Amino acid sequence: MLDKVARLGLSSAGCPASNGHGPMFTDLSSRDESFDRFLSTFNRLVPHARIDLDGGRSAFRWRGQFAATSGFSWWDVESEIDWTCRLSHRKERLGLVLPSSGTVSGRVRDRTVAIDHNYALALSVPEVSAIAYAGRGRHAHVTLEFEVATVRKVLSGIFEGGSLRSMELNPRLDLAGPAGRMLTALAEAVGAGMRDEALRSEKSMALLGEAILRLVFLNFPHGFSDRQRRQQDATPRQIREAIDFMRANMHQALTLSEVAEAAGISVRSLQYGFHRFRSVTPLAYLRQIRLEAVQAELSSPLNALSVHDVALKWGFAHMGHFASRYRDCFGEAPSETARLARAAKGARS
Numbered sequence: 068m069l070d071k072v073a074r075l076g077l078s079s080a081g082c083p084a085s086n087g088h089g090p091m092f093t094d095l096s097s098r099d100e101s102f103d104r105f106l107s108t109f110n111r112l113v114p115h116a117r118i119d120l121d122g123g124r125s126a127f128r129w130r131g132q133f134a135a136t137s138g139f140s141w142w143d144v145e146s147e148i149d150w151t152c153r154l155s156h157r158k159e160r161l162g163l164v165l166p167s168s169g170t171v172s173g174r175v176r177d178r179t180v181a182i183d184h185n186y187a188l189a190l191s192v193p194e195v196s197a198i199a200y201a202g203r204g205r206h207a208h209v210t211l212e213f214e215v216a217t218v219r220k221v222l223s224g225i226f227e228g229g230s231l232r233s234m235e236l237n238p239r240l241d242l243a244g245p246a247g248r249m250l251t252a253l254a255e256a257v258g259a260g261m262r263d264e265a266l267r268s269e270k271s272m273a274l275l276g277e278a279i280l281r282l283v284f285l286n287f288p289h290g291f292s293d294r295q296r297r298q299q300d301a302t303p304r305q306i307r308e309a310i311d312f313m314r315a316n317m318h319q320a321l322t323l324s325e326v327a328e329a330a331g332i333s334v335r336s337l338q339y340g341f342h343r344f345r346s347v348t349p350l351a352y353l354r355q356i357r358l359e360a361v362q363a364e365l366s367s368p369l370n371a372l373s374v375h376d377v378a379l380k381w382g383f384a385h386m387g388h389f390a391s392r393y394r395d396c397f398g399e400a401p402s403e404t405a406r407l408a409r410a411a412k413g414a415r416s
Contacts, residue, residue: 090136090260090267097129108133112140113152113212121149134261136272138217141261144200145207151199159219159231162190162212163279164198165242165254169206172199173238180238187240187250189283191231209254213280221280226291235290236283246286253279301340305330309337313353317360318381323349357381358396361389365404368412374401 095108102124109118112133120127129146164171165187172181173188174197182188190198200208222229241247257275260266312329313321326349327337341349360381364370370377375386378401383389393401 090134090269090272092132092134092261092264092267094132094262095130097127102127105129105131109142112142115155117153117155119151119153121151132262136261136276137269138273139211139213139276141209141211141257143207143209143258145205146200147205149199149201151197153197154195159191159215160212161218161231161236161280161283162188162195162198162210163240163250163254163283164188164190164208164210165251166200166206166208169200169202169208171208172201173197175238182239185242187242187247189236189238189240189287191236194232209258211254211257211276211279213276217276218280221277222284225281225284229291233290234284237288240283240287246282250279250282253282301330301332301336301343303344305332305336306340306344309340309349310352310356313349314356317353317357320382321353326353354392355396357383358393361393361401362397362404365401366408368408370405370408374405377401 093108095104097105105127106118108131110116112135126148127146127150128148129144131142131144133142134140164173164182166182166184168184170181170183171188172179173190173195175190176194180188188198200206218231222231222234226234240250242251253275257272257279260268260272260275309326309330309332312326323334323337327334330337332340337349341347341352345352347355358381361377361383364372364377364380365374372380378386378389390401397404
């Protein structure tokens with residue numbers, strides 16, 4: 068993979084690019100180009116690889132689209148014979164391979180991991196010696212390979228001091244679940260952006276690349292998963308502290324960040340803890356105790372404020388939403404609660 072986008076030096080016609088602005092892209096086919104052209108283009112993206120064909124060069128019918136942008140390179144290759152990419156580079160790059168047909172197998176940590184279109188293959192380059200592409204007839208795959216700096220930037224933002232070597236990312240990524248479907252959609256978005264000159268933006272591609280890395284590091288199994296889960300766990304004591312802070316300040320315009328800080332946990336841990344221990348979101352819990360405070364004040368014979376003023380006092384600015392939620396919670400309108408309190412006060416007088 069390239070260290071800089073400009074090193075690809077290819078235009079949409081497969082010729083040297085005239086400038087270095089935006090992602091580089093080329094579209095080649097064995098109908099018009101030789102295997103040597105395929106090899107030289109591929110090696111500009113992946114200089115640490117050697118290609119071995121299972122058949123002769125003349126039998127290697129192929130189509131390839133190749134691109135590089137800030138932080139990663141991308142290629143979409145179809146072929147009709149099996150071939151193997153042997154890797155020699157030791158830098159901490161990350162590759163993601165998504166086959167659309169046929170199979171892909173990687174030699175990872177001295178064992179072979181094979182996948183079909185239901186999976187993606189996540190390859191920490193220092194741990195991979197070879198990647199084989201196979202299938203009956205035509206088979207195809209999309210690959211993204213991320214630069215060292217991009218991987219470290221995203222990884223260190225999630226796990227301080229983490230590295231690809233130490234995290235031991237599971238190479239087989241199941242695409243059937245929500246995270247897998249999102250990974251597929253993001254990879255397709257990258258492909259669309261690379262192919263369409265009108266969409267080919269350096270900044271948008273870089274952001275998509277980082278989004279893919281975050282998705283993989285946060286949602287697929289790896290050696291840091293237990294550490295990640297512990298970071299998300301909140302104790303019952305911390306949730307009680309969050310509730311105490313809410314009750315003491317519920318007349319204020321609280322944010323989740325303020326509540327989480329008061330409990331000594333992250334916002335994500337706060338949300339996870341409320342779901343686990345209270346079966347509700349923090350915001351829904353805060354709204355409920357505010358409604359209870361309104362109901363208690365409107366029910367008091369000592370209350371001299373209007374319904375509108377009591378609602379504002381406890382943080383409800385939109386009267387329509389407030390009245391609807393109050394009725395759902397207590398089975399009557401807030402004005403009815405206030406009327407009954409006034410009637411009870413009059414009866415005692």
